[in-house]
Amino acid sequence: MDNLISSLLATQPTGMWETILTFFESGIGNFAISIILLTLIIKLVMSPLDFFNRRMSNNMSKMQAKIQPQMEAINKKYANDPNMKNQKLSELYKREKVNPMGSCWFMLLNLGLTLAIFITLLNGMNAMASYKIQSQYEQLMVAYVQDYAGDRLVLEQEDASVFEICLPFIEEMNAISDEQQKQQVFEVADQNVVTVYEQTKESFLWIDNIWIADNPFKNSIPSYSEYASVARLSEEEKNNENFQVVYDQIMDPLRNSYGKTNGYFILLVICAGVTFLNQWLIIRKNKQKGAQKAGYGTAIFMTIFMAFFTLLYTTMFSLYMITGQIVGLVMTPIFDAINKAIDKRKEKKNEPKDRLKRI
DSSP states (O other): OHHHHHTOOOOOOOSHHHHHHHHHHHHHSOHHHHHHHHHHHHHHHHHHHHHHHHHHHHHHHHHHHHHHHHHHHHHHHTTTOHHHHHHHHHHHHHHTTOOHHHHHHHHHHHHHHHHHHHHHHHHHHHHHHHHHHHHHHHHHHHHHHHHHHGGGOOOOOTTOOHHHHHHHHHHHHHTOOOHHHHHHHHHHHHHHHHHHHHHHOOOBTTBSOTTSOSEEEEESSOOHHHHHHHSOOOHHHHTOHHHHHHHHHHHHHHHHHHOOEEOOSHHHHHHHHHHHHHHHHHHHHOOSTTHHHHHHHHHHHHHHHHHHHHHHSOHHHHHHHHHHHHHHHHHHHHHHHHHHHHHHHHHHHHHHHHHHHHO
């Protein structure tokens, strides 16, 4: 059986994230823990950039709060003269050494890298889910026919899919005229499928299939329509009516007996809660007038955005998002403490200069 499985034709994704995850899984033995570890490493590598981005944003918020009364006075005085208002505001920024664009460029760099990781990792997880679901089904198909086919089952056939190789044997099994023999053949086939399924399924905590979302309306064993939407089927397979018939013949008994509710929206609730908490902590620190009101709008948008991806995409990607948000929560007080220490050190250095100015 191992030799047959090693000959399966599903192609493993070779993208950067997929390769790294596969490497981690080979040592850890669990993809869910591997994505958590990968997320921790990503956040660690990104932490210096995240720290400087937060520091510059905090400094800009303090400076904006400091000059807020003067800005309001200028806005009120030159409300009917936009050109003069902009000139006076520029003079104010220059005099107070405030550069609004300075923190924006740094923020855009951090945002760009974060989005790049988010999008490429999402694509990688989709490719990995396609491969894993298709690979598992191919293994189950082989298990289904292996006892009946015996030595006739040869998977290493040029330009032939596992389905094309297994289909003749399934048709032979269906055509057995002796009902008792037919029943025995199918009992052995179904038992082999169960055995291989237990060996190949990948679960984590309450989630029976990590390649499907944590969703009470999802079965851990996908239906044909779900399988077709995720697996990378060829056009020939999509248009082949026998493909669905074979899939249902193999997978329906398995799904009815061993399929489970694939979660309870727990990851969605955790992700939404942690995301909003993260945003709320950022809002609390921004004392600039009107900023907190706008911040709550951003917090609601981010919460819905993250919940959307948790609802529609794989458990693996949900674990990535949740781990990242939790790391952000842990890093926030650490970064705040470092910022306060840096500010106190600067204040001590400036104390002699301030005394000379007063003298």
